[in-house]
């Protein structure tokens with residue numbers, strides 16, 4: 001962490017004059033709230049946070065950053081686990097005040113500004129019985145999520161969020177506000193925050209809910225290996241309407257969990273089915289018959305309730321360190337390894353977990369030429385989440401690293417961009433196929449040759 005001494009600070013008076021939105025600087029009320037992000041382990045001190053009120057503010061903020069040679073962070077929802085939404089010494093362009101949303105029910109599209117969160121977008125689109133693939137936690141920003149691909153409950157029916165991005169307005173590195181042309185849009189569909197500040201995003205919508213069928217079925221952790229063997233077969237035949245994930249977690253202290261099991265390690269399948277009640281019941285039957293659950297809270301519920309189901313597991317300010325792998329498949333050795341590594345969770349933190357997201361369906365069917373999001377043929381994405389509220393971070397970091405290392409032999413070697421930490425250029429590059437990375441590099445050269453937007457999973461222009 002670098003603190004900027006007063007004499008080294010740029011004079012932000014000019015920035016303030018040029019913006020309608022507020023500018024927060026060290027020592028002023030609001031600065032600490034403005035510089036923090038979701039991950040409590042990130043403690044960075046920018047020279048200023050410009051909470052922009054629109055495109056003109058972004059143009060002015062970028063010009064100021066260029067003039068003073070300041071590093072630029074772009075913050076949408078602030079959920080990036082590596083903390084790219086804030087920085088030391090530089091200027092944060094904070095989009096959190098940009099909340100405009102307009103649904104066009106006839107065209108089945110929605111346009112939303114870059115500071116909108118998934119809970120806010122779902123709230124509006126569900127008023128029309130529509131939705132698009134969004135995040136599993138409602139406070140995640142739509143912009144960062146979509147630019148990194150975006151896997152969620154609707155992905156097997158409708159593709160990842162990036163597949164549903166139909167247009168975007170962007171302020172480029174040189175300060176030009178533009179509507180993304182076809183090639184830039186291709187890059188925004190998975191290429192991260194490399195090409196400009198996205199002021200608004202337009203999505204394709206789909207009829208969803210308002211009632212869907214989903215929730216979580218919890219099993220004793222002793223059945224984990226069996227469950228995963230069942231799961232890797234069962235998921236081969238699932239309808240696209242059904243998206244599922246396996247979670248190793250501490251059972252929540254909720255009334256639906258038997259008192260003796262609360263806080264104890266369990267393995268669970270979380271799911272969402274967007275078809276009819278009968279279709280959903282048929283699809284869940286083999287899962288329900290697999291074993292006696294600890295608790296079964298799968299049933300009809302509003303889509304917006306499903307979209308907030310995990311909010312309690314991810315409070316703002318939680319310390320987090322994640323590592324990720326794509327898995328081409330779930331082999332017997334992979335299952336043994338993940339079960340072995342999950343056994344250590346009990347000694348760590350009730351917030352730590354392992355998530356195994358099942359992809360396929362529309363994710364693998366969508367032509368990969370449509371956007372930069374890569375590795376569409378993986379069956380699963382593994383996310384290893386070290387999360388703690390206090391104390392020494394080292395045991396959490398060590399468990400995540402060791403688990404990731406142990407799973408390496410069973411993985412494709414490629415990370416999923418949205419779960420990737422600050423692991424350097426080689427890992428960021430591995431999030432793409434070679435062909436996609438070459439095309440992204442060319443796009444970066446065209447739109448950001450000086451790498452103004454480098455506080456991200458960076459695509460170097462050279």
Ligand SMILES: Cc1cc2nc3c(=O)[nH]c(=O)nc-3n(C[C@H](O)[C@H](O)[C@H](O)COP(=O)(O)OP(=O)(O)OC[C@H]3O[C@@H](n4cnc5c(N)ncnc54)[C@H](O)[C@@H]3O)c2cc1C
Nearest residue numbers: 076077078079080084085114136141143144145151193198
């Ligand atoms: C609790 C939690 C749950 C999550 N669940 C999921 C999930 O279900 N599925 C999934 O795929 N991912 C998930 N993620 C990962 C998440 O998608 C990424 O962290 C994503 O980067 C968050 O976007 P954001 O706008 O909230 O983050 P920010 O930290 O604000 O932004 C992250 C980066 O995105 C870029 N960016 C953001 N906004 C803009 C913009 N308007 N213009 C240009 N660049 C921009 C910038 O490079 C920025 O550094 C989750 C993360 C958390 C913490």
